[in-house]
Amino acid sequence: MFFPNGDVYHFDDYGNVTSIKNARDPRRNITLTYSGLGADLRLTAMTDISGRSVQLSYMSGRLSSILLPTGQTITYGYDVRANLTSVDYGNGQVKQYVYGESGLAPNGDAGLLTGIISEDGKRYGTFGYDEYGRVISSVLHGENGPTESTDLRFPDATHTVVKTMTGELQTYAFTSDQYRRPLSIASNARSESSTYDSHGRKLSHTDGRGVQTTYAYNASGQLSQQIEAANDTTGDKRTTQTDWHATLNVPVARRVLDAAGQWVSQ
CATH class of the missing domain: 2.20.25 (N-terminal domain of TfIIb)
Known part of the structure; x- marks a missing residue:
């Protein structure tokens, strides 16, 4: 596969990218290494033309660590439900992910992400859900209060109303089938729409x-x-x-x- 910037992608017999080469800029060259077969196939290394390599390790089928060319190791932690709970950058900085908090997840559902705690130990994100597990609120926190806030409601099966931090209301319309493809976005400021064929493939999109x-x-x-x-x-x-x-x-x-x-x- 060829790209305008000169990148050429090479694939193996199974359709996996094995290398990216660029004759005009060899610094972009990279080789990808895999281990395992079928469902157990995992990307294990990415190596550039100078021999620098990023190495990926797995445990129980999940990414457990990444070794960077600098020698830094990033380690990933999971709970018993296989939820990502921490990213340890190996330099004393750890990002944490919290699930099923009371008042945010219905019935304390431990599979729903309700919070993100940044590397400085402060709350970065808070997410709330309704009884169906749908997100109804999202807040990103900063030093002086929320930096982004979004509320959602679902008036019927094919529409979602989004309220932004500025108070703008955006109404999203979706198809009524199981795929819920977006048909339109409407607000006081803009309007977008899409059409699909009988196979569900997008035929057109008109932006704002x-x-x-x-x-x-x-x-x-x-x-x-x-x-x-x-x-x-x-x-x-x-x-x-x-x-x-x-x-x-x-x-x-x-x-x-x-x-x-x-x-x-x-």
Whole structure:
């Protein structure tokens, strides 16, 4: 797979990235190493052209530590439910994750993240849930009080109303099927919308400025074309076309065209 910046991605027979090489800038070259097979496959190392390596270790199928080229080790801790509870940076700084706090999680559900404690030991994040396990409040804390606050309510099965810290109300509409794909976002300040085909694939998205992006797919359902600013008439339209491997779910070529249909990059 080729990118405009010169990066070339190489894959093994199973579709895993094994290396990234760039002839124009070899400093970007990296080799990826794996261990195990199938469901037990794990990325164990990433090595650059100078031989510097990031090494990843696992325990019980979970990431347990990362060894950086500097010699620093980052260690990850989990509880009996396999929830991430701590990230120890090895320099006296530990970030903690808290679950199931009273008043924030229904019935003290230990699987719901209710708080984040930053490396300085102070509360960074607080999250509340309703009886269905849906997030209804999110607060990020700073030195002088909340720096970000969001409240959510669910008036029916296909809509969510979000209240931001500034008091703005945003209404999100979703499809009624099990995938709950976003259809539109509406507020006093902006409006966005999306459309989908019968297979649930996004066909178009119109952002708050009225700029539309369209999507097309091949017979295998892979994204084959994306047109940014598809409804633009001033020359901003940009088309990205992607060719895919016949048997692997891996892109093999990508072309970028300008508004006149001329190649910009490959």
